[in-house]
Amino acid sequence: MMGEAEPIRVAVVDDQPVFRAGLQMLIDSQQDMVVCATGGDGEAAVALAATHSPDIILMDLRMPVMNGIAATSAITAGQEAGHEGPKIIALTTFNRDRAAIDAIRSGASGYVLKSAEPEFLLAAIRTVNSGFAVIAPEATHDLFTHAPDTGPAREPTPQLEAIAALTPREKDIFLLVAKGLSNADIAKRVYVSEATVKSDVRSILKKLSLLNRMQIVAYAYEHYLIPRAAASRN
Known part of the structure; x- marks a missing residue:
């Protein structure tokens, strides 16, 4: 037993x-x-x-x-x-x-x-x-969209250099994770297996010195890689 x-x-x-x-x-x-x-x-x-x-x-x-x-x-x-x-x-x-x-x-x-x-x-x-x-990722988007921004003023333009270390596929996966998609949904979007998505997510976390998917969402909002106005309409 x-x-x-x-x-x-x-x-x-x-x-x-x-x-x-x-x-x-x-x-x-x-x-x-x-x-x-x-x-x-x-x-x-x-x-x-x-x-x-x-x-x-x-x-x-x-x-x-x-x-x-x-x-x-x-x-x-x-x-x-x-x-x-x-x-x-x-x-x-x-x-x-x-x-x-x-x-x-x-x-x-x-x-x-x-x-x-x-x-x-x-x-x-x-x-x-x-x-x-x-x-749920939607709750995170709501939090980042509506919480007051006490950081320094910046132009709301995408700071693409923040993910320059990622490969092209990793950049695609990064943005899909930030939008709240599951590994299964991401795999269908980029035409790879779920195992490959998991491996790429681990690589993304390591390259950007992040700990988890929640931090990917935070990172994307912090660097204006996800449009806040668009998120607030969803």
Whole structure:
């Protein structure tokens, strides 16, 4: 008889003890996941990431001592150097939250509203643990289209030099990923196998020093490779 799979190890980091305890009760009620650590600020998140080796960290974005964005950046820094580490799901109160964009750019695999249904949160944990984004690409487009831009003013023209290192096919795949297409849909568009798409996506992430597909979306918007006005009409 084969042994059961190891449960998903989840860390919960939030500065509200009652909310943190509620998440712990919800997660521990599942057979396939367990809370391995909890913390109340970003510094605690960085410490528990190193000492408890969680698979997933639910990370509040607004916390004392160190906020969730800085903690996410600190935790994912080693992953950019090729080391494995926990995947991070940002927790936010607002749907169009600039902090969620910053968290994704810092390496989070997506974000979930604190008001989300429990089943959605549990599904998000399982989805991210499997290596996928936690929110639909359409939601990401909405976030990047409507969130206030606090960065320096720039002409809204495509900055094609940002993807100059990619091959022609990789550039095509980059833009299709940024538009939210699945690997299967991309494979049909560029007439290659899904395995080839997966390989090209890995190559794109490596060449652009990105961690996941969510960051491809962020990168595309940041360099005006996806028209914001067009996205807002979809």
